[in-house]
Amino acid sequence: MRLWSRELWRLVWPATLGTLVGWLLVTPGLGLAAGLVLCLVYHLRQLRALYRWMTLHPEQEPPAASGMWGELFDQLYRYQKRQRITQQRLRAILARIQESSEAMRDSVVMLDRHGDLEWWNSAASDMLGLQAAHDRGQHITNLLRDPHFVSYFKAQDYREPLTLTSPIDERRILQYQLTLYGDDECLLMARDITRLHRLEQMRRDFVANVSHELRTPLTVLSGYLETYSDLAEQMPPRLGRGLSQMQAQTSRMQNLVNDLLMLSRLEIDQGGEDHRPLLMETLLDGIRRDALALSHHRHEVTIELECHAQLVGSEQEIRSAVSNLAFNAVRYTPEGSHITLRWKTHSQGACIEVEDNGEGIDPVHIPRLTERFYRVDKGRSTETGGTGLGLAIVKHVLLRHEAHLEIDSHPGEGARFRCVFPAKRLVSST
Structure with missing residues (x-):
C-alpha cells in the first residue's frame, strides 16, 4: 500500500505543479496537461527499459529504477532466476531419462496426444526402423501399419500387450505395450521376445508330439487290459486287483493325453471356421x-x-x-x-x-x-x-x-x- 501511495503522489505532484504554473500563466488546463505528459514520458521510458531488458539482455541484471518500477524489475528478475534454475534442473532430469532410455534394450517411443512421434531411443530405431530425419512428427500408424496394431492403437484398451512380427524383420517377434500418461499422451514400449516365442513354440511342439505318440501305446495297453479284464474271474485275487488299478491309471493317462492334445490344438489353431x-x-x-x-x-x-x-x-x-x-x-x-x-x-x-x-x-x-x-x-x-x-x-x-x-x-x-x-x-x- 505504501508503494502505491508513493506512486500516486508521483502522479499528483507533477499534475499539481503543472496546474499552478498554468494558473500563473492563465492557462491551468494546459499546465495540468503538461504535468500529466511528464508522468507519461517517465512511465514510457521505464516501459521501454523493461522491453529492452526482457528482449535483448534477459540474462543481465535489471535496469536501475525506483518506486513501483524498481520493485517490478526486482520481482521479475527473481522470478526469472527461479525459472532458470527450474529449467536447468528439468533439463538435467530429462537428459538422465533419455540416457537411461538409450541404455535400455527395449524400444521406447513417446507419442503426443494425436499419436505423432516425439522422441524414441536407439533400440526403437533398430527394432522398428524409425529414422529421426524423416519420421519425427509422423503418426505412429503411418509407420506401424499392421492392421492388428492399428486396431490395438485405436481401441485404447492397453491392459494386455500385443505380439507381432517386427516391421523390418519378420524373423523377430516383438511385444508392444502402450501406456497413457499426461494429457492423453502415449508411451509405446516394444520388447524383443523372439527367443521366448521360439521356446514356447518348442514347448507346444514337444507336448503335441509326445501326447500324439503316447496315444498308440496307451490304446494298445487299454485294449489288452480290457481283454484281460474279461478273464478276471480266472485270475488270482491279487492279480485281479492289480488289473483294476492298471485300467484306472491307463484311463487317467488317456484323459491326460487327450487334454494335452486339446490344449495344443487350442494354442496352435486359430479357430473360427466352425x-x-x-x-x-x-x-x-x-x-x-x-x-x-x-x-x-x-x-x-x-x-x-x-x-x-x-x-x-x-x-x-x-x-x-x-x-x-x-x-x-x-x-x-x-x-x-x-x-x-x-x-x-x-x-x-x-x-x-x-x-x-x-x-x-x-x-x-x-x-x-x-x-x-x-x-x-x-x-x-x-x-x-x-x-x-x-x-x-x-x-x-x-x-x-x-x-x-x-x-x-x-x-x-x-x-x-x-x-x-x-x-x-x-x-x-x-
Whole structure:
C-alpha cells in the first residue's frame, strides 16, 4: 500500500505543479496537461527499459529504477532466476531419462496426444526402423501399419500387450505395450521376445508330439487290459486287483493325453471356421446327461434357461469347456450335491454358469485355478481322476470366443463358475 501511495503522489505532484504554473500563466488546463505528459514520458521510458531488458539482455541484471518500477524489475528478475534454475534442473532430469532410455534394450517411443512421434531411443530405431530425419512428427500408424496394431492403437484398451512380427524383420517377434500418461499422451514400449516365442513354440511342439505318440501305446495297453479284464474271474485275487488299478491309471493317462492334445490344438489353431449359432438348451442338456453318467446319478444336475438368445461359437469347444466345469463339480462335491447349469443374461452380454452347493474353494486359490496342473487338494484330485488341465482348457476356449471366466466361491458356500460372452456373440433365436 505504501508503494502505491508513493506512486500516486508521483502522479499528483507533477499534475499539481503543472496546474499552478498554468494558473500563473492563465492557462491551468494546459499546465495540468503538461504535468500529466511528464508522468507519461517517465512511465514510457521505464516501459521501454523493461522491453529492452526482457528482449535483448534477459540474462543481465535489471535496469536501475525506483518506486513501483524498481520493485517490478526486482520481482521479475527473481522470478526469472527461479525459472532458470527450474529449467536447468528439468533439463538435467530429462537428459538422465533419455540416457537411461538409450541404455535400455527395449524400444521406447513417446507419442503426443494425436499419436505423432516425439522422441524414441536407439533400440526403437533398430527394432522398428524409425529414422529421426524423416519420421519425427509422423503418426505412429503411418509407420506401424499392421492392421492388428492399428486396431490395438485405436481401441485404447492397453491392459494386455500385443505380439507381432517386427516391421523390418519378420524373423523377430516383438511385444508392444502402450501406456497413457499426461494429457492423453502415449508411451509405446516394444520388447524383443523372439527367443521366448521360439521356446514356447518348442514347448507346444514337444507336448503335441509326445501326447500324439503316447496315444498308440496307451490304446494298445487299454485294449489288452480290457481283454484281460474279461478273464478276471480266472485270475488270482491279487492279480485281479492289480488289473483294476492298471485300467484306472491307463484311463487317467488317456484323459491326460487327450487334454494335452486339446490344449495344443487350442494354442496352435486359430479357430473360427466352425463357429455357428448354438441352441443352448440342447447343448446344456447333453452336458447334463454326461455329468449324470459320470456321477452315476449320485448328484442332482438341473438346467435353468433365463436367456433365449443363441451363442455364436464352436460347439465342440464350448461343449468341452462347460463339460470340464460340470465334471469338476461332480468330482469335487460330495454325493447328493446339487449342480445347476444356467444360461442367463449378463451386463456384458450373456453367460453360462455352473453352480454347485459343495464345499467351496478358498479365495486364495482362485487366481491360480486356470494354471496348468494347479491343484487345490492334490490328493483328492488324484483320487477323482482329474488331470489338472480342465480349467486351462476352459480359459483358452473362452479366449478364442472373446469371453472370460469369473469364479465366485468361499469355503462352505459352494462355487459358481461363470463363462461371460460379449453381446456381439449373441443372436436372436427367433
